[in-house]
Amino acid sequence: xxxxxxxxxxxxxxxxxxxxETITKVPPxxxxxxxxxxxxxxxxxxxxxxxxxxxxxxxxxxxxxxxxVVIATINVVGGFLVTDRMLEMFKKNKGKG
Amino acid sequence: xxxxxxxxxxxxxxxxxxxxxxxxxxxxxxxGNLLAMIAMLIAIVATLINNEIVDFTFxxxxxxxxxxxxxxxxxxxxxxxxxxxxxxxxxxxxxxxAFVALAEYxxxxxxxxxxxxxxxxxxxxxxxxxxTGSLIAFGKLQGIIKSAPVVFKAQRFLNLLIFTxxxxxxxxxxxxxxxxxxxxxILAIAMILGILLVIPIGGADxxxxxxxxxxxxxxxxxxxxxVLSNNILIICGALVGASGVILTRxxxxxxxxxxxxxIFGAVGATSKxxxxxxxxxxxxxxxxxxxxxLEIAQTVIVIxxxxxxxxxxxxxxxxxxxxxxxMGINVRxxxxxxxxxxxxxxxxxxxxxxxxxxxxxxxxxxxxxxQNTDVAxxxxxxxxxxxxxxxxxxxxxxxxxxxxADKAKTVIICKRSLSPGFSGVDNELFYQKKTMMVFxxxxxxxxxxxxxxxx
Numbered sequence: 001x002x003x004x005x006x007x008x009x010x011x012x013x014x015x016x017x018x019x020x021e022t023i024t025k026v027p028p029x030x031x032x033x034x035x036x037x038x039x040x041x042x043x044x045x046x047x048x049x050x051x052x053x054x055x056x057x058x059x060x061x062x063x064x065x066x067x068x069v070v071i072a073t074i075n076v077v078g079g080f081l082v083t084d085r086m087l088e089m090f091k092k093n094k095g096k097g
Numbered sequence: 098x099x100x101x102x103x104x105x106x107x108x109x110x111x112x113x114x115x116x117x118x119x120x121x122x123x124x125x126x127x128x129g130n131l132l133a134m135i136a137m138l139i140a141i142v143a144t145l146i147n148n149e150i151v152d153f154t155f156x157x158x159x160x161x162x163x164x165x166x167x168x169x170x171x172x173x174x175x176x177x178x179x180x181x182x183x184x185x186x187x188x189x190x191x192x193x194x195a196f197v198a199l200a201e202y203x204x205x206x207x208x209x210x211x212x213x214x215x216x217x218x219x220x221x222x223x224x225x226x227x228x229t230g231s232l233i234a235f236g237k238l239q240g241i242i243k244s245a246p247v248v249f250k251a252q253r254f255l256n257l258l259i260f261t262x263x264x265x266x267x268x269x270x271x272x273x274x275x276x277x278x279x280x281x282x283i284l285a286i287a288m289i290l291g292i293l294l295v296i297p298i299g300g301a302d303x304x305x306x307x308x309x310x311x312x313x314x315x316x317x318x319x320x321x322x323x324v325l326s327n328n329i330l331i332i333c334g335a336l337v338g339a340s341g342v343i344l345t346r347x348x349x350x351x352x353x354x355x356x357x358x359x360i361f362g363a364v365g366a367t368s369k370x371x372x373x374x375x376x377x378x379x380x381x382x383x384x385x386x387x388x389x390x391l392e393i394a395q396t397v398i399v400i401x402x403x404x405x406x407x408x409x410x411x412x413x414x415x416x417x418x419x420x421x422x423x424m425g426i427n428v429r430x431x432x433x434x435x436x437x438x439x440x441x442x443x444x445x446x447x448x449x450x451x452x453x454x455x456x457x458x459x460x461x462x463x464x465x466x467x468q469n470t471d472v473a474x475x476x477x478x479x480x481x482x483x484x485x486x487x488x489x490x491x492x493x494x495x496x497x498x499x500x501x502a503d504k505a506k507t508v509i510i511c512k513r514s515l516s517p518g519f520s521g522v523d524n525e526l527f528y529q530k531k532t533m534m535v536f537x538x539x540x541x542x543x544x545x546x547x548x549x550x551x552x
Contacts, residue, residue, distance in 0.1 A: 005212045008323055008331055015332045018114060019339025025121045028434055028459050031344060031441025034120055035311055036183050037130055038340040041113060042190040042314040044137065044333035045197055047144045048325050052200035053159055054150035064200035066155040072193035073163020074170070075186045080134045081171035082182065087127040089448040092455050 033086045040079025046072035098148060105143030106329040112136035113333060117340075123454050140329050176449045177406050180438040181238035184231045184307050187314045191227025194220055194317035195284065198324050202280060209274040213324055218267045220320035221280065222287045227313040229291030234306050237295075238438060244300035252297060253361060259290050294360060301519035302359045304439050305348045309356070312341020344440045351434035351460075353486070353497035377528040379515060384542055387509050387535050388549035394471035394507075396427045398463065400500055401443055402436050404477020404513070408539035411450035414476060417543050418452070420550050429456050431463045431500050433481040464501050473505035477539050479518030484526055494520050508532045511542045 026034050049072050052065025113136045119129025150156070174182045198220035202209075209217070236242035263286045270279040298306055315337025322330025349355060391397065399418060405411060421428045430452065436443040444457055467473060475482055482502040485492040502508050503526050510532060517523055526532055535542050 004326060005323075008326065008328065011328055012319060012323075012331050012335050015335035016339045019117075019336040020343065022114065022117045022121075022336075023340045023343050025118075027121070027123075028347075028432070028441055029444045029454060029457060030120055030123060030126055031347075032179060032183075032437075032439055032445045033126060033130070033441070034340065035308070035344060035440060036179070036186070037120065037133060038117075038337045039183055039186050039190065039311060039314070041133060041137070041333050042187070042311075042318050042337040043193065044140060044330055045190065045194040045318045045321050046137075047140050048197040048201070048321050048327060048330060049159075049193055050141070050144050050156055051147060051149055051325070052197055052204065053155045054152055055204060056151045057204045061200045061203040062152075062155055064196045064203070066159045068193045068196035068200065069156060069159030070163045070166075071189040071196075073160050074167040075190040075193065076137055077164045077167030078171045078182075079167075079186050080130060080137070081168060082174060082179075083130045084127065085171065086176070086179075086445050086448070087123075087130055089445070090123040090126065090454050091448070091451070092123070092453050 033083050036079055037083040040076050040083060043072045043075035043079060046076055102143045102147060105139055109136040109140040109329055110332045113336060176445055179445060180307060180442060181235045183439060184234040184238060187310045188228045188231025190314040191224045191317045194321045195224025195228060197321050201324050214271050214274045216320050216323035218270060218283060220317055220324055221283055223313050223320060224317035225284050225287035226291040227310055227317055229288045230295045231310050233292055233295040234303060237300060238303060246299040247296045256293055259286055262286055298359060304435055305345060305359050307439050308341055308344040308348050312338050312345060315341055347434060348440055351498060379527055379534050382533040382535055384535060384545040384549060387533055388546050390472060390507055394426055396470045397421060397472045397474055398470050399430045400473060400475045400478050400482060400502055402478025402481060405539055406446050408477060410540040410543055411446050413540050413543040415450040415452050417547050420547055429458055431458055433460055433500055436478060436481060460498060460500060467501040467504040470505040473502040473508045475502055475510045479524055480520045482526055483522060483524045492522055494522055509535060511535050511539050
């Protein structure tokens with residue numbers, strides 16, 4: 001069995017390559033939505049925050065976890081909604097200017 | 098249970114990647130964002146069925162508060178304020194990663210494995226630098242803090258000293274993880290460093306800073322993933338990290354700057370007027386002159402710059418372009434990568450003003466068309482059309498990719514004054530014979546042009 005850390009490292013490096021391959025194809029037209037969208041994705045740390053806030057280990061742990069849940073949720077919810085708001089505006093209406 | 102969670106995380110990762118892939122075209126982009134939202138929801142629900150969670154009270158409170166603030170902010174923010182909004186969200190993401198790492202320390206208490214303590218330090222450090230750095234960037238973009246670079250003596254030395262302190266504290270913590278004082282010291286050091294690193298950076302370099310911080314918030318999430326041995330955090334963090342790096346590189350190339358040059362350079366504060374030649378004369382034209390040239394043109398390329406957004410003239414410009422198109426003129430927009438305060442910002446501002454995206458062209462796609470164009474209409478842009486970037490080896494702009502507006506038959510420039518752009522370099526295009534300078538507020542000038550063209 002390989003060390004779990006090594007497996008995690010494999011995943012990390014391969015995911016970076018996937019990221020490079022995918023994101024170089026995004027046109028400059030969509031760079032702002034890309035940025036706010038990936039920004040919302042970085043709020044995935046919410047998953048870790050939920051465990052810290054709900055595991056009930058110590059007051060300090062729960063407090064830090066709850067704070068993390070609040071700010072990560074702002075990041076996720078706000079980020080995705082604002083991206084949607086922007087993408088909705090990108091329209092192709094020929095001849096309208 | 099563990100297998101169900103693992104499979105849900107895998108599904109979530111796949112949806113995240115598919116979502117990013119859909120961002121390659123404006124037609125599918127909105128669906129892509131929706132896929133990413135679903136992916137996030139799956140990851141959250143899968144986490145909530147984890148039997149480690151015993152008490153949902155604080156989770157629910159946190160989710161409600163966070164969602165309320167998030168929804169309100171996303172609805173209210175104006176498109177011009179998007180850069181500071183993204184900066185703020187970035188900081189929150191980074192901060193969250195740092196707090197999770199810290200909470201995890203108090204949960205595990207002592208006896209940390211070597212690899213966990215290293216990941217913990219990285220997550221805490223990168224997360225906290227992202228938090229305070231982003232808050233400063235937010236303050237500068239929002240105008241709460243002076244956007245001019247704050248430079249003082251021995252700044253670099255101080256940063257180096259603080260970074261060394263971080264390394265020392267980190268090493269001691271790894272040797273003796275039971276002592277939490279060093280972990281808290283790392284948190285404090287990182288927060289100070291975040292402030293010090295962004296404070297000397299000027300407003301014009303903000304696109305690079307935001308991209309870089311975007312990348313950092315991803316890396317902090319990935320490091321937290323290593324602490325928690327959680328693959329979805331690692332995958333998502335790596336994707337965001339990669340995206341930030343690509344955008345940073347694009348911005349650096351477009352501004353002809355390197356990352357060390359931006360972080361340690363602190364330029365833009367001094368104004369250098371190279372080649373100052375007093376024999377050159379600027380010829381001022383009126384809107385009537387400009388409208389007559391536009392009327393007889395067949396092809397027009399519009400070059401919008403950040404000055405357009407400052408004057409809130411996007412809607413007026415859209416109306417002008419519509420008027421020209423209705424007259425049978427072929428009009429397109431040429432968008433420079435740094436025409437705004439963050440990557441792609443100008444495209445969003447024009448999309449908001451109902452400009453169809455097929456009229457928006459990137460620098461590479463449109464630059465060869467200028468020689469066959471009758472009029473290049475420059476509104477609120479300066480450095481991105483400065484020909485010295487192509488020819489003058491002494492110019493600080495030399496090597497920066499520019500829009501070849503000077504190759505068009507006539508260049509109309511709507512500008513407030515002759516003042517140089519962010520680079521502080523004089524623009525020789527203003528003095529050329531084919532250039533018509535129309536001074537004044539961009540919105541007023543454009544509205545006058547519309548009136549003249551319609552009569």
